[in-house]
Amino acid sequence: MSRLVVEGSQWGDEGKGKITDFLAQESDVVVRFQGGNNAGHTIKFNGCKYALKLIPSGIFNKNIKNVLANGMVINPKALLEELDLLKKQGITEYQLYISNRATVVMPYHIDLDGAKEELLGDKKIGTTKKGIGPAYTDKADRIGLRIGDLLNENYFRSRLEDALKIKNRELSLYGLKEYDLESLFNEYMEYAKKLKPYICDTSVLLNEEIKKNSKILFEGAQGAMLCLDHGTFPYVTSSSPIASSVPLNCGIAPKYIDNVLGIAKAYTTRVGEGPFPTEIFDEIAHTIRETGNEYGTVTRRPRRIGWFDAVVIKHAARVSGINQLAVMLLDVLTGLDEVKVCTHYNLNGKIIDYMPSCLEEFENCQPIYETFKGWKEDISKVTTFEELPANCQAYLKAIERITGIEISMFSVGPDRLQTIVLKEVFNA
Ligand code: GDP
Ligand code: IMO
Ligand code: MG
Numbered sequence: 001m002s003r004l005v006v007e008g009s010q011w012g013d014e015g016k017g018k019i020t021d022f023l024a025q026e027s028d029v030v031v032r033f034q035g036g037n038n039a040g041h042t043i044k045f046n047g048c049k050y051a052l053k054l055i056p057s058g059i060f061n062k063n064i065k066n067v068l069a070n071g072m073v074i075n076p077k078a079l080l081e082e083l084d085l086l087k088k089q090g091i092t093e094y095q096l097y098i099s100n101r102a103t104v105v106m107p108y109h110i111d112l113d114g115a116k117e118e119l120l121g122d123k124k125i126g127t128t129k130k131g132i133g134p135a136y137t138d139k140a141d142r143i144g145l146r147i148g149d150l151l152n153e154n155y156f157r158s159r160l161e162d163a164l165k166i167k168n169r170e171l172s173l174y175g176l177k178e179y180d181l182e183s184l185f186n187e188y189m190e191y192a193k194k195l196k197p198y199i200c201d202t203s204v205l206l207n208e209e210i211k212k213n214s215k216i217l218f219e220g221a222q223g224a225m226l227c228l229d230h231g232t233f234p235y236v237t238s239s240s241p242i243a244s245s246v247p248l249n250c251g252i253a254p255k256y257i258d259n260v261l262g263i264a265k266a267y268t269t270r271v272g273e274g275p276f277p278t279e280i281f282d283e284i285a286h287t288i289r290e291t292g293n294e295y296g297t298v299t300r301r302p303r304r305i306g307w308f309d310a311v312v313i314k315h316a317a318r319v320s321g322i323n324q325l326a327v328m329l330l331d332v333l334t335g336l337d338e339v340k341v342c343t344h345y346n347l348n349g350k351i352i353d354y355m356p357s358c359l360e361e362f363e364n365c366q367p368i369y370e371t372f373k374g375w376k377e378d379i380s381k382v383t384t385f386e387e388l389p390a391n392c393q394a395y396l397k398a399i400e401r402i403t404g405i406e407i408s409m410f411s412v413g414p415d416r417l418q419t420i421v422l423k424e425v426f427n428a
Contacts (some may be wrong), residue, residue, distance in 0.1 A: 002215040002258065004426050005243040008223025009262035009316040011270035012241075013296070013303065015328035015411060016263050017041025020057035020219040022419050026426065028214035029065045030058030031206065032221065033249040034239040036073040036105055036135070037082075038128040039221035040297025045416035050089065051297055054079050055096070056219050059086065062093040065209070067202045070101035071239065071249025073135040074147060076191035078105075098195060099202040100148025101251075104188075108167045108179055109134035115174040125235055126272030128298050136238035138163070147199055150192035157185050203251025210256055215426060218246050218257075224316035225270075232355075232362060235274025242320035259428045261408065262322035264313055266330045266339075266395075269303040271296045275363040278306035278342045292332040307340040307369065310402040315355045317405055324428050326409040327396060331418075336374040339395055342367040343402050372398060380413045385422060 006023065008014045021043040024030050037053040043060075044050075050060070054074060058064035068074060079098075086092075109131030116133070117124040127133060138144035143163045149156045161181055168178040209216060222241040225231045229240055239245070243260040247253060267288060270276050279285075285305040288294065294303035316322055333339050344353045345365035356362050375389040382388055388396070400407050408423040 002213055002426060003210070003218070003256050004216070005218040005220065005246055005257060005260045007220040007243050007260055007262055007316070007320060007322065008241060009264045009313050009322060009325070010223045010268050010309075011225045011276075012221075012223040013040070013269055013271070014223060014263040014265050015326070016220060017043050017052060017057050018328070018411065018414065018416070018419070019261070019263055019326050019409065020217060021045070021060065022416055023217055023425065024058035024061060024064055026215060027058060027064060027217040029067060029206070029209050029216045030056040031067040031069050031216060031218045031250060032056045032072060033069045033218055033246050034071040034241055035221035035237065036130060036132050037075055037078045038130045038132045038237060038298060041221070042297055042414065043416075044414045048089065050086070053082055053298065055082055055086070058217065059094050059096070060091060062095065065095045065097060065205070067206065068096075068098045068102060069202050069250040070099040071245065072099070073103045073105050073132055073139070073239075074098065075105035075131065076150075076188065076195055080191060080194055096198045097200055097202050097205055098147055098198045100146065100151070100199050101203075102147045103135055103139045104145040104147055104150070105131045105135045106145065106163075107184070108171060109138070111171060111176050112174065115176055119174075124273060126274070130298070133238040143167075147195070150188060151196060151199060153189065156188070156192075157181075160185055160188070206250055206252050210252065218243070218250070224320060225312060227319070230315070230319040232274050232359065234359075235272065242316070243322070244320050259324065259425065260320060260322045261324050261326055261425050262313065262316060262405065263326050263328060264308070265328050266308060266333050268306040268309050268312070269294050270306070271299065271301050271303050275359060276304055276306055277345060277362070277365045278309045278367045279304055280306055284336060287336070288332055292329055307342055307367070308399065309342040309367070310399070311342060311345060311353055311355060313403045313405070314353065317403070322405060324408040324423070324425060325399070325403065325405045326411065327399060327407055328411045330392065330396075330410055331380045331412045333374065334379055335376055338371050338374050340369040340371050341398055341402055343370050344368040370398065370402065380418060382412055383420060385420065
């Protein structure tokens with residue numbers, strides 16, 4: 001029992017980076033399996049703060065193998081910048097492996113991401129404008145370039161030539177600047193030189209690690225509600241951030257996934273557009289945003305705030321097999337008179353406990369709440385469940401009861417030390 005998936009169970013930014021970093025201390029391998037630098041994972045320990053986008057949260061321990069798997073879309077320039085930043089912060093010794101089958105994010109993907117959003121106007125998705133959607137589109141359209149292609153100059157040039165035939169036509173339709181084959185080719189060959197030492201077949205590596213019974217942590221980016229298949233389509237990202245996508249996105253068999261830890265805030269946040277039934281706009285939302293520093297790591301946009309939505313968590317658990325929860329940012333709710341959990345939705349008079357697939361119906365869902373007494377005591381230094389104020393304990397117990405999922409961990413501050421383990425998660 002040594003393979004665990006850490007998955008966001010809301011709309012992203014649940015604290016996956018913090019938990020992955022915490023659990024990485026007992027892992028042999030940490031794997032990012034989807035997404036790209038649309039992710040922003042914040043980690044704090046020993047008084048330092050790190051913001052990871054593409055790099056797995058096991059990078060701080062030189063004994064851990066960090067893998068960027070085939071399901072990712074990787075902007076080589078952004079990756080090299082991230083490695084440079086880590087170097088400036090003193091992180092120079094690490095093990096990094098990049099899948100030769102991962103997709104390359106090209107500058108035209110970023111241009112198209114922005115242009116499409118502009119065209120959609122007030123119907124825009126609110127993307128991070130990192131080219132994620134257009135890069136995955138090209139993968140599905142079979143004109144995407146792969147990281148491994150960078151290692152073969154002639155092959156890469158011919159693939160880029162083919163891609164540019166199509167992409168330059170598309171760019172001109174949007175009135176955007178077209179790309180010159182030679183200069184783009186030369187730019188990417190420079191990145192290739194620097195990334196070459198890390199590129200390999202990560203499926204082979206992972207299967208070898210599985211044979212050795214290594215402890216492997218799969219670190220999701222985004223969250224289940226942003227899943228292309230099971231999220232609030234079309235207001236989603238272009239990959240599948242849930243545990244069921246791990247085997248395909250990593251090149252391992254489904255039977256090797258043992259446990260799924262869903263990461264959830266003690267409330268809910270969302271960046272970007274799209275429906276959000278438990279969203280609140282009042283003074284409480286403002287307090288939570290400021291106390292929790294709820295501003296996007298990647299885009300600095302203020303995050304939208306809402307109460308904990310158990311319907312969302314149950315949906316995430318249903319589609320991806322979450323069997324334990326980590327409840328994050330519990331400290332942020334301290335001081336509120338009362339806290340709420342959404343248990344059901346009222347959809348035009350019908351009480352439901354599932355998420356309608358039709359966006360229009362989802363937009364019409366009115367949350368039905370159970371309300372609990374808040375707590376005023378500072379909880380940021382507690383180290384056990386028992387030290388929590390009674391009302392806070394009752395709130396966590398209510399989350400367990402309403403979602404039907406056991407809480408294995410909770411978190412009372414951004415630092416690695418402010419993490420309380422209730423149950424062994426790797427061997428749940
Ligand atoms: P991720 O994308 O899921 O890794 O989450 P982000 O890093 O984007 O956002 C989570 C934010 O909450 C970060 O700024 C973390 O440092 C912070 N954080 C994580 N856990 C806690 C916690 O328990 N309490 C507080 N106050 N902040 C936390
Ligand atoms: P982490 O890993 C929160 C959101 C964007 C937008 C939608 C599509 O830090 O939790 P995209 O650029 O992916 O095409 O944008 O998805 N989004 C995130 N929201 N956290 C993230 O990552 C996100 N990555 C994408 O805001 O609504
Ligand atoms: Mg984030």
